[in-house]
Amino acid sequence: MIRAEWTKLRTVRGWVAALAGGLLLIVAFSVAPGAGGTCDETCRLPTGPEGQEVTDAFRFVHRTLTGDGSITARVTSFTGERDAGPGRSEPGLVPWAKAGLIVKDGVRPGSSYAAVMLTGAHGVRMQHDYVHDVAGPTGPRTPRWLRLSRDGDTITAAVSDDGNRWRTVGTATPDLPSTVEVGLFVTSPQHAEVSTKVFGLSGASGGPSTATATFDHVGFEGTTAAGWRTQQIGGPSATSAVAGTDGAEEPRPGPPQPASRSSARDGVFTLTGNGDVAPAVSGANGLGFSVTRTLAGTFVGLVPLVVVGAMLVTAEYRRGLLAVTLAATPRRGRVLAAKAVVIGGVAAVLGVAGAALAVPLGTAVMRGNGLYVNAAPTSTVVRMVLGTGLLLALCAVFALAVGTVVRRGAVALTAVLGLTVLPYLLAMSVLPARVGDWVLAVTPAAAFAAQQSAVEYSFVDNLYVPSAGYFPLPPIGGLAVLLAWTVVAFTAALVLLGRRDVR
């Protein structure tokens, strides 16, 4: 019976052309968005010890430590300044501004580290190797004592209110050599917020920020080769001045950047920094384009698949062929299942093939044009490719089911595209971010989460909004929502097909 349905599908020339066109469109649009850029080797993000792209820019006052040892300091003040619209700035720390102590494998951006820090609004934290974050005590920010000690491979972070009674924040075992750089650091990431009062992309605001911290009672134990040195790790430009964010916002000129600076007087250090020590993110606070962009053609390829999916049954209704089909196979449920297997299988193969071609081709074209494309792990790319196949297969079966229910190709098509593509379009354009998130969690459009390549981190401020490539649901969850819609529609189709007359 599957062969019978396959024969029907493959012998309609227009349908075959539409399906082949769908595949072509998926691939063609992956190479189309390649606009020109001026990115070369110099605007590459560093890679952290665990393979992620990272941001590593901060003000660093440090000395060399060989073997075991510790550093202690009191933070007496921690203030900041942030962008407040074009050309203006206002005082205030951004939530993830950081000031504290760090032990690092040299001064190369992207190298292994462990740090204990005060943050703008998230209390004391211990972080290491960019993607690990442990919360310490909250409470009043300054003055506060911090200590970072090394014992073999283990780094221990501790905090104290008075310098006598210490409380351990956490321990970590980053892969550090025996000689490391130890010292004070200050940094402050781009600030970003979503206003609920504003719609769509214009609801996002943000800009550069700086933080200034004063340290005293700096104590150092251990073997050192040299005195204190001051250095800017990374560049402020690495996080704020490179054009090309993934959202639709153009980079906005912020207030004049105060040069990162530091001063030391009578054992009191004052550091001003800008940047972040964290995993890199896509979107407003990120840099470059995500791999997801190469799959923009999925939306175009989806249309012919949905057309064929709906017409596979509505055309039979229209021409009366369904009566013949059902006379040949009186078990009507099986006919519908066979159709679903055929169109779903074809859509899955086309989706996987299209995405498997589109991702490497599109990435190569964008890189060739000088655009910076965020690296995605192979596992993510595989998930995106398979997810695209599943997404298209489910949409095609969904269209088949809706077509069986409404028995009109054009109406079924409108219903399916209106439920899958329209919510996505509205979430990207006019809806406020919060509502867009909701819409992309309950409609079949949730399944586009399978194509998300950007990773969300709870300890990195960013606009985690759909327009920046962040879906509210995880890939599996998004596909499950579409699956649920498809199952409901398919069940309704089975019931109605069983009950109704065929004409």
Added chain:
Amino acid sequence: MTDVVRAEWTKLRTSPATVWAVLAVAVGTAALSALAVTTVRCPCAGDPMTLTLVGVQLGQAVAAVFAAGVIGGEYATGMIGVTFAATPRRPAVLAAKALLVSGLVGGAGAVGVVAAWAAGHAALDTGFAARPVFGSVLYLVLVALLGLGAATLTRSSAAAIGLVLALLYVAPIVIGTVGDPDWKRHLRQWGPADAGLAIQASTGLDSLPIQPWAGLGVLGLWAGAALLAGAVSVSRRDT
């Protein structure tokens, strides 16, 4: 010509799909807008008028389906052969259909858009602006004509709807991913949905890629081109 219009009107009037479509254009437009405006509270930094009239994004699909079905349905059932036998001046049939579709979608659209505006005004205090409100009605009419032209060209409602919805829903998404700002701007000036919906803007006209009436004109060009191509092909082709 009067006879042709009367004949087409009889066909439309007696089809149950017409009543449903006209209702759905009005209700769909008003309902999506009413839902959308409950999600925000003003004063708002964005343009509340575009959110108020967002229901047009749903209403346009219904309008296009209806218009495509007006001729696509005849091709599906073979009725078109009878129609053309009765009226050998085939473009006149198309013109009569376009006239009636414009009237029906215009009427239903006006009800839907005004209801949408009323809901938006109640929730967001947008005030009245003639260009966005009446322009949205015109937008719906032009989209319907685009659907009619596409269905005449493809001789199939489903294929026509696939094309029209690809232009209205998919093109803006794909244009949004274009990296080069100049290209993006040019594409937004020529995409039927992006250009046509400029008519809904009530503030910040300077930052629009295309001015409101010019944008609606672009959509008019799309609809006109589709109808013209439909008229030419219908005269040359077999039914």
